[in-house]
Amino acid sequence: MTKWYRENAPITAENLTDEWMRLKRGSVTRRHFLGVTGLGLAAAVLARQPGLFNSAAYAGDLGTTMSLATWPNYHDPATFEAFTAATGVAVEVNVFGSNEEMLAKLQAGGTGWDLFVPTNYTISTYVKLGLIDPLDMSKLPAFSQATESARFTSEGAIDGTTYALPKNWGTTGMAVNTAKIKTKLTSWKDFFEVAMTEADGRAMVHDYQLTTIGNALVSLGYSFNSIKPEELAKAEELLIKVKPHLYGINSDYQPGMRATDAWMTMCWTNDGAQLNRDMPEIAYILGTDGGEIWTDFYAIPKSAANKPAGYALLDYLMTPENAVKEHIANGAPTTDSRVLALLPADVTSNKIVYPDEASLTKLEFGAAVTLTDPARAELMARFKSA
Amino acid sequence: MPLTPDRKRQLVTAALVAPAGLWLFVFLVLPFMAMVVFSFGERAPEGGYQAAFTFAQFANLPSRAAAFWNTMMIAPVGAFLCLIVAYPVAYYLAIKSNPKYRLVLVSLVVVPFWTSLLVRTYAWMYILGSRGIPNLLGMIGIEDVRLLNTPGAVLLGIVYGYLPLMIMPIYVSLEKLDRRLLEASADLGAKPVSTFFGITLPLSLPGVMTGVALVTILLLGEYLIPQLLGGGKVFFIGNALVDLFLQSRNWPFGSAIAVTLVVVVVIVLSVAMRVAWKVSGSRQVDLV
Amino acid sequence: MRALVTFVYLFLYAPIALVVLFSFNAGRSASEFTGFSTMWYGKALGNTFLITALQNSLMIAFTSAVLAAVFGTMAALGMQRLSARGRAIFDGLFAAAIVIPGVVIGIATLVALVEVFSFLNPALASIWPGDKPPQLGLGYGSIIAAHGLFSLALVTMIVKARIASLGRDIVEASSDLYATPFTTFRQIVLPQILPSVLAGFLLAFTFSFDDFIVAFFVAGSKTTLPIYVFASIRRGVTPEINAIATMVLVASLLMILIARVLMRDKTTKAHAGE
Numbered sequence: 001m002t003k004w005y006r007e008n009a010p011i012t013a014e015n016l017t018d019e020w021m022r023l024k025r026g027s028v029t030r031r032h033f034l035g036v037t038g039l040g041l042a043a044a045v046l047a048r049q050p051g052l053f054n055s056a057a058y059a060g061d062l063g064t065t066m067s068l069a070t071w072p073n074y075h076d077p078a079t080f081e082a083f084t085a086a087t088g089v090a091v092e093v094n095v096f097g098s099n100e101e102m103l104a105k106l107q108a109g110g111t112g113w114d115l116f117v118p119t120n121y122t123i124s125t126y127v128k129l130g131l132i133d134p135l136d137m138s139k140l141p142a143f144s145q146a147t148e149s150a151r152f153t154s155e156g157a158i159d160g161t162t163y164a165l166p167k168n169w170g171t172t173g174m175a176v177n178t179a180k181i182k183t184k185l186t187s188w189k190d191f192f193e194v195a196m197t198e199a200d201g202r203a204m205v206h207d208y209q210l211t212t213i214g215n216a217l218v219s220l221g222y223s224f225n226s227i228k229p230e231e232l233a234k235a236e237e238l239l240i241k242v243k244p245h246l247y248g249i250n251s252d253y254q255p256g257m258r259a260t261d262a263w264m265t266m267c268w269t270n271d272g273a274q275l276n277r278d279m280p281e282i283a284y285i286l287g288t289d290g291g292e293i294w295t296d297f298y299a300i301p302k303s304a305a306n307k308p309a310g311y312a313l314l315d316y317l318m319t320p321e322n323a324v325k326e327h328i329a330n331g332a333p334t335t336d337s338r339v340l341a342l343l344p345a346d347v348t349s350n351k352i353v354y355p356d357e358a359s360l361t362k363l364e365f366g367a368a369v370t371l372t373d374p375a376r377a378e379l380m381a382r383f384k385s386a
Numbered sequence: 387m388p389l390t391p392d393r394k395r396q397l398v399t400a401a402l403v404a405p406a407g408l409w410l411f412v413f414l415v416l417p418f419m420a421m422v423v424f425s426f427g428e429r430a431p432e433g434g435y436q437a438a439f440t441f442a443q444f445a446n447l448p449s450r451a452a453a454f455w456n457t458m459m460i461a462p463v464g465a466f467l468c469l470i471v472a473y474p475v476a477y478y479l480a481i482k483s484n485p486k487y488r489l490v491l492v493s494l495v496v497v498p499f500w501t502s503l504l505v506r507t508y509a510w511m512y513i514l515g516s517r518g519i520p521n522l523l524g525m526i527g528i529e530d531v532r533l534l535n536t537p538g539a540v541l542l543g544i545v546y547g548y549l550p551l552m553i554m555p556i557y558v559s560l561e562k563l564d565r566r567l568l569e570a571s572a573d574l575g576a577k578p579v580s581t582f583f584g585i586t587l588p589l590s591l592p593g594v595m596t597g598v599a600l601v602t603i604l605l606l607g608e609y610l611i612p613q614l615l616g617g618g619k620v621f622f623i624g625n626a627l628v629d630l631f632l633q634s635r636n637w638p639f640g641s642a643i644a645v646t647l648v649v650v651v652v653i654v655l656s657v658a659m660r661v662a663w664k665v666s667g668s669r670q671v672d673l674v
Numbered sequence: 675m676r677a678l679v680t681f682v683y684l685f686l687y688a689p690i691a692l693v694v695l696f697s698f699n700a701g702r703s704a705s706e707f708t709g710f711s712t713m714w715y716g717k718a719l720g721n722t723f724l725i726t727a728l729q730n731s732l733m734i735a736f737t738s739a740v741l742a743a744v745f746g747t748m749a750a751l752g753m754q755r756l757s758a759r760g761r762a763i764f765d766g767l768f769a770a771a772i773v774i775p776g777v778v779i780g781i782a783t784l785v786a787l788v789e790v791f792s793f794l795n796p797a798l799a800s801i802w803p804g805d806k807p808p809q810l811g812l813g814y815g816s817i818i819a820a821h822g823l824f825s826l827a828l829v830t831m832i833v834k835a836r837i838a839s840l841g842r843d844i845v846e847a848s849s850d851l852y853a854t855p856f857t858t859f860r861q862i863v864l865p866q867i868l869p870s871v872l873a874g875f876l877l878a879f880t881f882s883f884d885d886f887i888v889a890f891f892v893a894g895s896k897t898t899l900p901i902y903v904f905a906s907i908r909r910g911v912t913p914e915i916n917a918i919a920t921m922v923l924v925a926s927l928l929m930i931l932i933a934r935v936l937m938r939d940k941t942t943k944a945h946a947g948e
Contacts, residue, residue, distance in 0.1 A: 090722045112895025248617030259516040377634035385453035385621045402752025405745040410767045417782035500926035505919040509689035607775020624777045644778045
């Protein structure tokens with residue numbers, strides 16, 4: 001199933017005639033013939049309409065549609081178009097604003113997702129709740145464990161079983177429109193102060209407990225992952241004080257930043273890189289007082305309706321030639337040295353995407369306990385409804 | 387065995403109401419009972435529901451007091467603004483407009499209902515966002531106006547979304563009004579203003595009450611407009627509910643809030659009906 | 675006054691005009707007009723997910739409205755034959771179905787169905803002869819059920835009001851002339867209530883087609899058009915959505931027009947017959 005593009009290697013004229021005769025004799029199926037000769041790929045590219053013509057070629061058991069749950073602005077749309085052209089499987093993309101939202105959907109049952117993008121600290125909970133399957137690595141030949149950076153990818157495996165493969169790592173910093181805000185921000189403490197003064201009515205925080213509460217904690221000198229009641233109470237006090245000054249509470253902040261409705265926001269690496277690429281006045285800054293470092297993974301829900309397609313897309317995305325295009329478009333740093341080698345110099349030298357090691361030392365990975373901690377969930381809800 | 391006519395009549399009646407009765411029972415009564423049961427339960431450690439018997443969820447209601455307060459304030463204000471805009475339109479349509487075009491004009495009020503409210507609200511996100519009205523204001527020298535994600539934007543969205551629902555009942559009540567009354571009043575030398583306050587307005591009050599009650603009740607459960615035009619900052623109970631089920635996964639607390647919301651709706655409705663009876667002097671109030 | 679009314683109409687139609695305008699945008703964004711093009715109509719019609727969502731919405735709206743029209747009319751006819759007490763119970767339940775906010779209906783249905791499924795699925799699996807027992811879950815059925823609830827109440831209310839305004843004497847006259855109850859129903863009652871049944875059906879269809887919040891909770895893996903649009907707003911809307919919205923608007927305008935023409939035909943005939 002997942003080998004189809006390997007089979008599409010160039011074919012010699014003799015081979016072609018040979019195969020053609022075998023097809024005529026009836027000793028090979030049409031599917032085999034199309035696969036071997038590469039005609040399948042050509043046909044698939046021609047027939048953009050999924051399932052119209054090409055499905056018989058090789059995508060038979062992949063179905064015609066699949067569903068992916070991911071984050072806003074996280075992929076190159078061209079990736080899915082290419083995948084559809086190659087396999088006949090159209091990819092439905094659903095975006096979410098927080099890991100909680102993804103978990104809530106999976107817990108309520110019947111999401112229909114065949115592949116989704118959870119963050120490092122959530123994987124142990126998904127496994128514990130039996131919501132994701134161990135990955136069948138034989139279906140993912142394009143993945144290479146040896147070239148992955150263990151620093152970022154260790155949480156994908158639990159007790160030696162791989163449940164998730166890394167998509168990219170990244171940081172949570174702040175994006176600041178320097179044409180509008182003259183103060184130089186360097187820390188989360190600055191972020192919350194400027195949000196109440198110079199950026200009054202123009203600052204955004206995520207609709208996501210981990211980063212919004214976490215960064216408020218950091219600004220007060222506590223750990224990003226704290227669940228200590230007295231520290232959370234201080235963070236709540238700060239957030240409630242800031243709230244009347246905010247522009248919005250929303251994890252999809254790119255539209256607001258691009259329209260300059262919002263002037264600064266909590267921001268993930270990839271969004272920071274995309275915003276800075278199109279609007280150089282938007283700077284991406286890591287807090288000197290701390291913040292989050294993370295890895296997003298791909299995992300396949302137990303309830304997936306079309307697992308073959310989920311595996312096919314995952315393997316497609318793990319192929320360095322495909323992944324490199326994703327990384328150029330999305331702007332998040334890769335965990336795979338094969339991909340790093342293929343990336344152009346202007347990406348690898350981009351300090352937003354690959355910051356100096358020194359600026360990362362204070363950052364923390366999210367902790368699993370924050371995902372299910374009722375106190376943090378309630379704090380976020382009280383903050384939003386205040 | 388031959389059926390007696392009485393027995394037969396009963397069977398036919400039962401057969402007629404059975405499907406609706408079953409539907410109401412399975413998809414209204416049972417779910418509501420399940421929700422009440424859930425509201426006495428506990429949140430499971432990873433979220434969801436876990437059986438228990440506790441009043442903790444109801445005791446925690448004050449933590450959403452702000453959302454309740456927002457909703458209880460903005461819903462009537464929204465309904466009132468709707469009324470202020472809707473009444474002149476309904477009055478014009480029913481009394482002043484050329485009867486030849488009346489039907490077309492009335493239809494035009496309803497037509498927006500046929501485009502997705504979501505798409506129309508999205509259009510407002512554009513109009514109120516930096517590239518819309520603030521951009522135009524910038525051209526005449528008023529810089530950096532912010533309209534989106536404010537209570538004002540939410541109110542505007544409410545008036546926009548619910549206006550047809552307010553215009554229609556008022557129009558219907560004004561249209562039923564006997565025009566000879568107005569002529570008689572004018573013949574007797576009453577000024578138009580006193581005719582309006584003496585005759586037209588009192589007679590259209592049932593329609594006004596229906597409209598206000600309808601819009602207020604629908605607003606109590608609103609989610610989309612505050613979500614899209616309030617930027618997650620203007621929070622209704624509907625938004626709190628969605629968050630509890632789709633973010634913090636606290637099903638028991640969500641159920642307790644939902645039960646409370648239903649109680650609030652019933653109270654608002656019964657107060658509105660009582661006022662309507664007093665005003666109209668009859669016990670006939672059409673809600674649909 | 676006229677100016678004010680004109681302004682209100684502008685207010686009602688400006689956003690719609692904007693939606694239609696941007697459906698012809700040549701650029702990718704639904705907020706910056708870069709040139710005239712009809713390409714988004716092609717894209718929309720070629721987008722499997724958008725088309726599936728549209729088909730789902732049409733199917734769900736049609737099914738729930740038909741069921742509501744049939745069962746609601748039956749209930750309206752049956753209710754007047756019930757005892758006062760039975761009638762009060764039904765009246766109360768129908769009123770509840772209408773005034774309880776959609777968000778609560780969605781939650782209650784979700785909570786109840788998840789509970790029922792978690793009980794039924796293992797039971798079903800234990801008695802299933804094959805090795806692949808069916809898994810009950812949220813989907814078309816749950817959306818139709820939840821939409822149908824509101825629609826059912828709507829149709830019943832409307833038809834009941836119509837029946838109440840019918841004279842009882844015409845029905846009695848019919849039975850005095852030895853017509854069977856069924857004949858009376860078919861020839862006397864049905865033609866009189868049919869317009870209200872149709873009105874109820876149309877309202878129910880519109881409600882279901884535009885509903886977001888109820889479906890948001892109970893749709894499971896299924897996508898309706900409003901759910902798709904909501905997801906698109908989060909993802910960044912392309913003019914594709916504007917294109918589909920424009921097509922839906924034009925289709926519904928055509929429907930209203932056809933309905934008007936048909937109704938006018940009917941009423942002129944009815945008047946001629948009088």
